[in-house]
Amino acid sequence: MADRYLSLINSPLGENVASWLKLPRPAVLRRYEVGDPLLPGPLLLGGLGGRAESASGARELRDLLVNAGVSVVVATGAGGTGDPATAWADAAADPRWSALVFDATAATSVADLALLREFFAGGLRRLGASGRVVVLGRAPDGADPVQDATRQALDGIVRSLAKELRNGATANLVLLDTTEAGLAVVESAMRFLLSGRSAYVDGQVIRLGGAAVATPADWSRPLQGKVAVVTGAARGIGASIATVLARDGAQVVAADLPMAGESLARVANRIGGTSLQLDITSADAPERMINHANARFGGVDIVIHNAGITRDKLLANMKPAQWDSVLAVNLEAQLRINAALLQPGGLRSGGRVVCLASTSGIAGNRGQTNYAASKAGVIGMVRSFAQSFAEHEATINAVAPGFIETEMTAAMPFATREAARRLNSLQQGGQPVDVAEAVGWLSWSASGGMNGQVLRVCGQNLVGA
């Protein structure tokens, strides 16, 4: 859907008026296109230099980024790792940083945090449009109060910094859950967060466990050879997810209700996938979905539970049918299909399941007790299933979209829609593709470090943060 304010504010006249009237100035976000480099310009890398624990890790991180095609400049000074020889010539030519990355995994004391301040104080003034800030840390583990306080402090820094950033820039925190979680699990997170794929992911904390991850042969086709089923694929976010998965190499089975078959066929034909007309609430739906994928494509690697409905009503006025249908489609169907996926002949080893939750399920929403119940239920389901999926060498995660520009939000009253759009750090609604990119990323084999988590794609929405 068109955000006319965003277009206007980014026109020459609009820019002047907005500046003069001090209006919010949403930026046109950098979004991923096939062939794009990870970053348009150089990345400034900082860390807790001098620490024995950190030195080898920092080099590894630098090498990882350089191998991903990023121009890395290692910061010098108190916050840098002190190797000016690696400074790239590009840095002088382009005074703007495309990203600031700080490795705080070695942070143990409150005093270490001052190095972050110093690093960002220097770097933020030169952060370019749609810039990226990524802080790498370790999750508090209860071992030492001073260390845990320091680690938790990163959370506050990144969330606040995300709110300070302008011009489409985002800040996110990546926490390694255990000491075993090495840089292998970090690579996919870095490739997602630095790229245009994470345009609308802002102020989020991503926790990575120590799971084994597989690196794709070609990072531009991270889903090559995978078979993916996407429910609710006939339109909106589902169609966008199907498109992104197909673009990234997956064989996509686009599923939706039989009555949505006409647009479903169009989506399947556009992306070179196949259509599967299926009511996911029917008793035999899990069996039919799995049998279909097995018979036609030899198995299923990825299932995206996107199908969902809303039947909004204040709880006092809610009819049983409105309650039941929302829970049946949004939650019960997912529960049954996931259980079936864990059975022999279900999801292949290394599989990925991504469930669509919602910020309504986190923060609640007036008139949506049924919808919020289903979406909060999805979050509980994902957390609870995580262990079983891990034993299957698979993962299950949820993506919670905030305000996304879809047919559904286009139907909102003008004032409500306009307010909802701006209530986030990026001052605009997200696009369906933003959700699709996050779902796609969690589907990568390389993203095995994420399990049982909820990733919000909300531009750091003020609601339910």
Next chain:
Amino acid sequence: MAARRAAILGGNRIPFARANGPYAHASNQDMLTATLDGLVARFGLQGERLGEVAAGAVLKHSKDFNLTREAVLGSRLSPRTPAYDVQQACGTGLHTVILVANKIALGQVESGIAAGVDTVSDAPIAVNEGLRRVLLDANRAKNLAGRLKALAGIRPSQLVPAAPSNSEPRTGLSMGEHQAITTAEWGITREAQDEFAVASHRNLAAAYESGFLDDLVTPFLKLSRDQNLRPDTTIERLAKLAPVFGTRSPNPTMTAGNSTPLSDGASAVLLASDEWAAEHKLPVLAHFVDAETAGVDYVHGDRKADGLLMAPVYAMPRLLERNKLTLQDFDFYEIHEAFASTVLATLAAWEDEGFCRQRLGLQAPLGAIDRARLNVSGSSLAAGHPFAATGGRIVANLAKLLHEKGSGRGLISICAAGGQGVVAILEF
């Protein structure tokens, strides 16, 4: 070299609509293209070059001389897929299946689509025959004077267009009027016809409810189920309808409820060799075994034995004989319900010892079939009958029934205008 059997991999159709309903402004080409695209989406055939696409329409505009090829070019199939048009009245759809299956059996093609489409809403309206001649004469004239002279021959009566009609050119009788004669001659009662019609609606409704049609139908123009389907119809309700055919006879029995309505729609069936199916990882639903076509002399023949829609009765013993089968050797029967009484008269003829001896040259009647195996997921009375689309609907339906059963044999019988009939055997 023994001919191989063609495999039926699946089908697709759009829901059938009543004439001048939701598809009133859709052309044959629109419907056929949408149906092909739905099939392409279901089987992942985007950009695929198939051996051929054979399709047809009974009511066809002269501008649609290359209807099927045009639909292929508008679809997501490879534009390098050749196509041709076929027409054998209501036998068109099944006949396209026969043609493609035979080419596959002979190894001439590895894959193909057999399809059919019809619209009575967007039917061609021809210029009055007299006017057509005047205009052609004017076109042939060498100068202005000649043209004016020719055009001066136009008479007001010639401005009335020739409306389309489904009457037989040789008798002037509509199909319904022809069937009314057969119905009366064979003594098919109103009650039996109404009962049969109710079963068709119930069976089709149950098929939709169970999800059987989820991978056979793709919605079109906001219609997701056959518009004619009345899941809650009853014998009592049908009994109230006034007869519409044979109304001059003393005891007319055929009503709008036990006759198929004029319909718009399209269907397509994907066929291939077993090898092609395996290469494309597409499960085989059933195989095409054999087919037979017959004609009756409905113009000069016997009122009872040579009814316009009785030709399948004659084709059947020839098909069974060639395949060394009896009428009872089948798990499913798909007899096209042009009218409830067509099916009932056909069954009556096969059970009639005298008729089978005298007219079919058999020692004994073909006998009765198990009615519980007949049109088990509904047929034309409930779904509607876009003439050339019925064959594809039936073939895909029967192939899926056989696949679900995992064994067995199915029999198809379709009557057609011009006193023709097509019958065919499918096997798991």
